[in-house]
Amino acid sequence: MNDRIIFDDVSKFYGEVLGVNRVSLSLPPGITSLVGPNGSGKTTLMNLLTGLVQPTRGSISVLGMTTMDATEFFRAVGYCTQFDSFPKGVTGWDFVFDGLTLHGIGYEEATQLTKESLERVNLGEAAMRKVAGYSKGMRQKIRLAQAIAHRPRVLVLDEPLNGLDPMARAESLALFEELGRQGMHVLISSHILEEVDRISDRIVLMTGGYVVAEGNIHEVRQEVHEKPMQVLVRCDKPEMLASKMFAMNHCVEAKLHKDGGGVFVRTRDLDEFYRLLNEIAAEGEVKIDVVAPADDDANAIYQYLIGSDGGLS
Amino acid sequence: MRERLEEAKKWAARQPYRLWWVQLRAVVRLEAKRNVLAWRSLWIYFLGFIPVVIIGLHTIVDPAKASGMGEDTMVLAGIFQLYYIRLGIFFGCLGIFSRLIRGEMVERSLHYYLLAPVRREILLLGKFIAGCITALMIFESAVFLSFTLIYAHYGAAGQAFVMDGPGLGQLEAYMGITALACLGYGSIFMLLSMLFKNPTPAAMIFMGWEFINPILPSLLQKISIASYLRHLMPVSMPMHGVLALLTVVTEPVRPWAATMGVLVLTAVVVGISCYRMRKLEIRYTTE
């Protein structure tokens, strides 16, 4: 029995626009977090997994199944999307219950499962009210309840912590952890690494449609750490700066800007680079105007990582 | 070849028909619950019942039977052919059937269906059936009421016309045509709404196509709803001017052939819709 979620060289283009490119992943059960900035392809990857969009290239299989066999597939998979919308006029209860009736199960069982999942998300009395009157957090909860109601083996959650207060957030995280421990696949996406790193067995770091790093939190840090990053330094004596930078062994490359007013530095260790740059600036020999990341994606990723533990170490 | 056939048979025997049936009913029930008595369907009821109201008012303010029953039969034929078939059912079905898929894309709720463990063909079929139920409920009762009101006006004479004369047969024909019109237009608007973000322009072109259809080559006449329905009308009306287009006499088509024509056309269009449904992607942002 195949217990993995497998992306085999998957690409998705929306016309000309890149959604994700050449993604290959093989995920065992447990909690996997997809982390990346806006537009990095997290939702696209999840929509591909659940057949809401079709891959332009490559193939996907989930526990050995594909979405071609919808009946079998969606009994095993629950997906809480990023779309904060509902069928017109439903109550929380109906929303969860109606979904279950499509499984072809009886009234009693559907009632039982609905009750159970509503209890799990702690929605309480509000379940009987119309969803249209819910707060953002309540809507998030009811959508989560709908996704877990049929007890799926694979749970896909697109930014499930969005809009939740700290209490609800902690409750949700505890729920995900529990589900992960039970041997389920839980796939969570987030902008913020520190939000999910504690409960994740695995992190998939994405940017610009690419998977840039994958593994447990330490492996991911290491991987990003070793990826050279490019910074543009504008100064009055670029040649001198370049030669000083070249002397450092973390510096992979130093290239003059076309207009002669700056230098591109590619480095493996941004912290060390900034330290050195400050020294040079303090010496006063080179007057430094602007320092800017020339590599937005890599820098965004770097920001996540230093945001989470205060620096690469 | 024989092996292929054997394989197909085996495949067919393996399919979970019971489950499909249960799921189909669940989809129909859900759709009916959400759409039949919804406020946004109100204008369709309005569309259906305008003639009923007008006929009703007429019987109240004009009890003198100024016009004869023969003339009123013509009036009814006119209301049916010019209003119901060309406008009421046409736009009513446009409203009902284009919201099935496109409406849920606009409201961003279609993905809940696509993430359910239901084959997409079953989903589409369930939605189509629910649409048919809504359309039939509205227009069959509207046509029935129009008919009843017209002849109730004449008391015993009216009753005799319906029960002992050609009346009942005409009513049956109207009801049958209404059902065929709902199926045919419904399937086409469902498909158009899957092909276009805004199906209305396409529907207008289709309306034009239906209008000029009688003078097109007979092969093209097969791809039209109204041209089949024309052959089923129980009462023929003399028309003048452009409207004469509606009654251009072409090769006669037998009623069963015309009925089959609409049903086959509907089946083909629903089949194409099923294929589109399988390929459908959820991209609310750009849709």
Ligand SMILES: Nc1ncnc2c1ncn2[C@@H]1O[C@H](COP(=O)(O)OP(=O)(O)OP(=O)(O)O)[C@@H](O)[C@H]1O
């Ligand atoms: N329906 C669409 N049509 C065109 N381009 C799209 C569509 N959906 C996504 N994209 C593009 O694909 C890329 C990835 O988008 P995606 O929504 O997967 O990112 P994301 O990581 O989920 O972002 P966010 O954190 O904002 O939710 C983006 O460049 C986006 O513009």
Ligand SMILES: [Mg+2]
């Ligand atoms: Mg997203």
